[in-house]
Amino acid sequence: MRKFLGKRIACVMLAVMLLCVPVSATAKGAQKYKFTRVDTDYALSWGSYFNSGMHLVHKSFGDNYYVTKEGKLVKPHPNLLYRSYSDGLTPIYDKNNGLGYVDTNGKVVIPMSLPAVTNEEGEVIYVGYFVDGYALVYKGTGYDGNPYQQELWYTIDKTGKKVDVELSTDTLAILDLGYPHNSVWETVHVNGEDVNVFFNEGLALAGTNQGAEIWVIEKLDHTAPIPEKPVQLYTNLSSLNLTSWQMWDNGTTLNYKITNNTDKVDRGAYAIVICGPGYDSTKTVGTEDYISSRFANSDYYPIEGHIFEYTAQPKETLRNYISSQIGGEVGVSEEDMGKGEIKYIIIKLKSEEEKAQLQAEFDSLGLGLLNWFSREENTVLQNWLRENFGLTKGANNYEKFN
Numbered sequence: 001m002r003k004f005l006g007k008r009i010a011c012v013m014l015a016v017m018l019l020c021v022p023v024s025a026t027a028k029g030a031q032k033y034k035f036t037r038v039d040t041d042y043a044l045s046w047g048s049y050f051n052s053g054m055h056l057v058h059k060s061f062g063d064n065y066y067v068t069k070e071g072k073l074v075k076p077h078p079n080l081l082y083r084s085y086s087d088g089l090t091p092i093y094d095k096n097n098g099l100g101y102v103d104t105n106g107k108v109v110i111p112m113s114l115p116a117v118t119n120e121e122g123e124v125i126y127v128g129y130f131v132d133g134y135a136l137v138y139k140g141t142g143y144d145g146n147p148y149q150q151e152l153w154y155t156i157d158k159t160g161k162k163v164d165v166e167l168s169t170d171t172l173a174i175l176d177l178g179y180p181h182n183s184v185w186e187t188v189h190v191n192g193e194d195v196n197v198f199f200n201e202g203l204a205l206a207g208t209n210q211g212a213e214i215w216v217i218e219k220l221d222h223t224a225p226i227p228e229k230p231v232q233l234y235t236n237l238s239s240l241n242l243t244s245w246q247m248w249d250n251g252t253t254l255n256y257k258i259t260n261n262t263d264k265v266d267r268g269a270y271a272i273v274i275c276g277p278g279y280d281s282t283k284t285v286g287t288e289d290y291i292s293s294r295f296a297n298s299d300y301y302p303i304e305g306h307i308f309e310y311t312a313q314p315k316e317t318l319r320n321y322i323s324s325q326i327g328g329e330v331g332v333s334e335e336d337m338g339k340g341e342i343k344y345i346i347i348k349l350k351s352e353e354e355k356a357q358l359q360a361e362f363d364s365l366g367l368g369l370l371n372w373f374s375r376e377e378n379t380v381l382q383n384w385l386r387e388n389f390g391l392t393k394g395a396n397n398y399e400k401f402n
Helices: 288-292 352-365 375-389
Strands: 033-038 054-060 063-068 089-094 098-103 108-114 124-126 134-138 153-157 184-190 193-199 203-208 213-219 239-248 251-259 266-276 301-312 317-324 343-349 398-401
Touching: 054 203, 089 108, 184 203, 193 213, 239 317, 239 343, 251 266, 251 301, 266 352, 301 317, 301 352, 343 352
Parallel strands: 343 398
Antiparallel strands: 033 213, 054 063, 089 098, 098 108, 134 153, 184 193, 193 203, 203 213, 239 251, 251 317, 266 301, 266 343
16 A cells, blocks of 8 residues: 655755856866856745756745756746745645646646645645656545545546556655656755755756855766656456357357456456366377376466456446457356366456566466466476466366456
């Protein structure tokens, strides 16, 4: 479950830096920083920092602009909030419509329709910042002065779609000021003075002469970090039932149905490993030794592996099939599925990451259409599944991983 952390990053006003041309930042004179003078009478905004190449400045609350990396003053949208950019987006707000987001060019990416936490004056006091493609959004009720309650928020992606993701500590969408990646305080030696500045994305903003002059400071040796990708979780609210086998001219199909009994849209994924009765492939097919080598009923001898995703609407039942080269249990009723020689390993996958992991394992074992395994290969797969998915015995010839 997500854990909401409050992280306030105070960007201290930088008060001492003399008027000068770009100067050396090292004792030997090698150029480490680039300085660009900003032609403006706007002031540095407390708690702001460079993000997406933009830094917030202001004259008064609500009178906001942004300074670009090139030192230009821009106002992308008339409904800007007093907030920094994060992940290429910044919030906009209209009390009659709600909260939305625009990109660095002012294009509305998410319309002003989302609820927001406001004070008695109607000012937005908490807003979700985008971090690696995700942000937190207020559900619209329940705020009692403490914003760090999990039940108050849900997660959206950069299209405004509600999603279920697992965010690590380093990629949490913070409610206050966002979370700058790879940020650092650094002492910059400028014209004989050491000045502390807050760098993010290799950029910092500094005020001089009691804020009368503003400078963009760029680290010339900055390398952008690679952001961590959050794990995309499946909701997995629906149940899977194997219903029948059907014979066709070019093979057979294993038919199944997915039932969503909830009032929510469900997205999930399953893997099905179809297993035969088990013969030792080192024996000659058809011989007595081969026939007697059949596995005990408690064992599984994988032949085919299939992975599929689904999206089920509320109260919807989906019917589909898996193409197979196995004869299967053609003519067997749904109630008797799994009671014959064919066995099934059914895996409910938790995330796209887990799906990719299992697909890679299937590929490495050659577990595609109609591939027979030796006892040793079967043991390798069984042990890997038990270790990674937690094996639990099911009814009849089913074995399920939840």
